[in-house]
Amino acid sequence: MSAPDWYEAGLPHIWLPYAQMKTAPAPLAASATHGSRITLTDGRELIDGVAAWWTACHGYNHPHIRAHAEAQLATMPHVMFGGMVHEPALRLASRLSAMLPGDLERVFYTDSGSVAVEVAMKMAIQYRINRGEVGRVKMLAFRGGYHGDTLATMAICDPEEGMHHLFAGVMPAQHVVDLPRDETSTAAFEAFVTTHAHEITAIIVEPLVQGAGGMLFHSPAVLRRLRESADRHGLLLILDEIFTGFGRTGSMFACQQAGIVPDIITLSKALTGGTMALAATVARRHVYEAFLSDNPEHALMHGPTFMANPLACACANASLDLFESTPRLEQVAAIETALHEQLEPCRALPGVKDVRVMGAIGVVEMDKINDPAALRTRFISEGVWIRPFRNIVYLTPAFTIQPDELRSLTRAIEHVLATDNAKRNER
Numbered sequence: 451m452s453a454p455d456w457y458e459a460g461l462p463h464i465w466l467p468y469a470q471m472k473t474a475p476a477p478l479a480a481s482a483t484h485g486s487r488i489t490l491t492d493g494r495e496l497i498d499g500v501a502a503w504w505t506a507c508h509g510y511n512h513p514h515i516r517a518h519a520e521a522q523l524a525t526m527p528h529v530m531f532g533g534m535v536h537e538p539a540l541r542l543a544s545r546l547s548a549m550l551p552g553d554l555e556r557v558f559y560t561d562s563g564s565v566a567v568e569v570a571m572k573m574a575i576q577y578r579i580n581r582g583e584v585g586r587v588k589m590l591a592f593r594g595g596y597h598g599d600t601l602a603t604m605a606i607c608d609p610e611e612g613m614h615h616l617f618a619g620v621m622p623a624q625h626v627v628d629l630p631r632d633e634t635s636t637a638a639f640e641a642f643v644t645t646h647a648h649e650i651t652a653i654i655v656e657p658l659v660q661g662a663g664g665m666l667f668h669s670p671a672v673l674r675r676l677r678e679s680a681d682r683h684g685l686l687l688i689l690d691e692i693f694t695g696f697g698r699t700g701s702m703f704a705c706q707q708a709g710i711v712p713d714i715i716t717l718s719k720a721l722t723g724g725t726m727a728l729a730a731t732v733a734r735r736h737v738y739e740a741f742l743s744d745n746p747e748h749a750l751m752h753g754p755t756f757m758a759n760p761l762a763c764a765c766a767n768a769s770l771d772l773f774e775s776t777p778r779l780e781q782v783a784a785i786e787t788a789l790h791e792q793l794e795p796c797r798a799l800p801g802v803k804d805v806r807v808m809g810a811i812g813v814v815e816m817d818k819i820n821d822p823a824a825l826r827t828r829f830i831s832e833g834v835w836i837r838p839f840r841n842i843v844y845l846t847p848a849f850t851i852q853p854d855e856l857r858s859l860t861r862a863i864e865h866v867l868a869t870d871n872a873k874r875n876e877r
């Protein structure tokens with residue numbers, strides 16, 4: 451069956467993400483989604499193992515979100531947020547404030563995760579400026595971290611993943627160190643913070659799981675250590691829960707497992723249940739209060755054109771309804787059990803370095819993946835949508851995925867990795 455005309459006509463004009471366009475395999479043509487399934491224009495159907503880059507936590511086309519989106523579309527799809535507010539944004543802000551721990555209660559909306567992190571960085575820097583604390587402008591971030599693709603956020607990503615060498619000189623220099631995981635790294639971390647605290651405004655970390663940097667896990671104790679250190683040295687703690695927020699790690703927010711409250715938190719990905727672009731940077735009262743002043747320069751000068759888009763906020767409210775009315779966290783717990791059982795056999799396969807699971811995140815780490823794109827193609831031929839990157843194959847399914855669909859995903863991983871290795875051994 452030949453490709454649709456829009457595909458042939460449009461593809462020469464598209465620049466794809468994270469792809470070497472010269473060699474990248476032709477992208478799939480999607481025509482419809484439903485539940486955990488993606489339908490392609492040639493009639494094939496794939497089971498989605500990544501829930502649209504970790505966003506579609508209730509599955510695709512959930513009728514409740516759709517109903518709210520349709521109602522909002524009919525009344526007010528968008529209106530500017532400068533000097534004007536509306537019900538979906540304010541309802542969402544009060545709900546997020548009530549759900550989040552401590553006094554995280556001021557919500558600043560943006561339309562992507564990277565920008566939410568940039569806003570958090572600007573808040574943390576201007577917090578010092580407004581308080582007359584001179585020279586505390588740097589961020590302290592961690593190896594293995596990922597916080598976005600814009601220039602400022604790249605600088606706080608893992609230096610290798612963030613391609614710091616390629617953009618050296620144009621990105622602001624930031625501090626990127628090892629997470630304080632054990633005695634040695636904790637001592638090194640403490641020594642670093644003691645020396646540099648005078649020039650640092652905030653520590654930023656993805657709590658419990660460093661996602662795009664390689665699905666690396668750490669324990670709640672690491673987060674408590676960071677909170678303690680931040681308090682001791684007068685630093686702000688920013689938690690980037692763009693990936694971990696909304697149930698992914700087993701609790702509504704990852705920070706709840708550590709019992710800590712960050713000074714600023716960033717949210718996006720699953721915020722609208724994977725339907726619309728929306729992000730939020732939420733600040734604690736003391737951060738917000740540093741911006742209250744008679745000096746006009748003390749205001750937060752930021753305002754994306756589409757911030758607080760009513761349609762997106764309506765979808766986010768509908769998504770929160772579903773977290774309240776359905777047993778989503780129990781579903782995550784059931785997925786966690788199933789992923790443990792079903793991925794564990796992969797540990798015995800040659801080339802497999804580690805198998806790890808947290809909440810609805812299942813990871814098979816390989817020694818090396820020579821050609822992630824070729825591996826993806828193999829998964830597609832097995833009827834599943836799984837996107838290996840670096841040296842990992844992972845699953846982040848919708849929380850509503852059916853047990854047989856999840857089984858198909860884990861079986862495909864085991865089968866593909868087993869036969870892939872068999873081939874490598876033949877050579």
Ligand SMILES: *Cc1c(COP(=O)(O)O)cnc(C)c1O
Nearest residue numbers: 562563564596597598690692693
């Ligand atoms: C995806 C992600 C971002 C960036 O979000 P975008 O919407 O892609 O800009 C930032 N931080 C974390 C932890 C993420 O997973």
